[in-house]
Amino acid sequence: MAAPALVAVAHGSRDPRSAATVSDLIAEVRRQRPGMDVRLSFLDLSAPRLPDVLDAVAADGHRSAVVVPLLLGHAFHARVDVPSAVTAAAARLPGLDIEISPVIGGHEGLSAAALRRLAATLGTGLHDPGLGVVLAAIGSSHAAANAAVADLVAGWTRRFGWHGGSPAFAAMAAPTVTDAVAALRASGAQRVAVAQWILAPGLLPDRIVRDAEAAGASVAAPLGPDPDVAHAILARYDALIASKHFSQTRIA
Structure with missing residues (x-):
């Protein structure tokens, strides 16, 4: 059949x-x-x-x-x-x-892909106590969807022992990438990287990349294929x- x-x-x-x-x-x-x-x-x-x-x-x-x-x-x-x-x-x-x-x-495969992209951008292992990571998503008017992004990066922060982790959003929610990078630096992060919780490149993802680069943070690629x-x-x-x-x- x-x-x-x-x-x-x-x-x-x-x-x-x-x-x-x-x-x-x-x-x-x-x-x-x-x-x-x-x-x-x-x-x-x-x-x-x-x-x-x-x-x-x-x-x-x-x-x-x-x-x-x-x-x-x-x-x-x-x-x-x-x-x-x-x-x-x-x-x-x-x-x-x-x-x-x-x-x-929510499937673990997406988390694995995002972390692989992040590791490639960092050029080092993910276990770094001086690292601050921003997990950037498009953003939603639905608070639970934004909270899921915050929960994910918080779990990564505990798992890898980072200095800190923060969600960020291109639209519809706060903080922005610019604000999230600045907050992590102000809290003492020695370096900051931005991971994209985004499937493919586009106009809003381009905003995330521009803001990350303007803030002096390295930025990982979208999840992609x-x-x-x-x-x-x-x-x-x-x-x-x-x-x-x-x-x-x-x-x-």
Whole structure:
């Protein structure tokens, strides 16, 4: 019996580097799971859009699909935009059973990728008691999503014995990268580095890079097409399949 199609959905961006990076990530997913039908879609600003991809999945004869949001926090897009698009698709595609997995943010694979990017930027090991680390994200109006970024960098700080760690946000929340770097330096950090809790380059990530460099802090690359990020996508898909027990009649 055929496995449900995996439909990854990213936010989308006017910056073509973003879609290209996410496309490379999905290529890595396909490399890790050859033979599985894996498709990329976007919520906005980039093509193809999620509704169009779900239509194509149904037209190609699939009876079921798992939508995996390529989002790092459970904010508005995860709570509203993705479910709304899937509900509308399900209404017009009664022969296609569509389920939504949790966002990929929170999976340990993303943390591993971010730390690997940070270590590459530092050029040394991560265990450094003089180091201050800023974990920079896009930012959200949903406080819990921003708090998750703060919790993550706090956990890294304890794990590696850093002088300190701080979240920072490009928009919608405080502190900014500039303020977070300054605060860590004022508290006694001997050097400060900025890690990006961001999937792909784009206009807001460029702001993070500019502010970090202007503040004299080294800045790591976005997560990008990292094998651990691809593994996280597949893990979300696999867990959803296991929890929902798609029947043979649904996926035959």
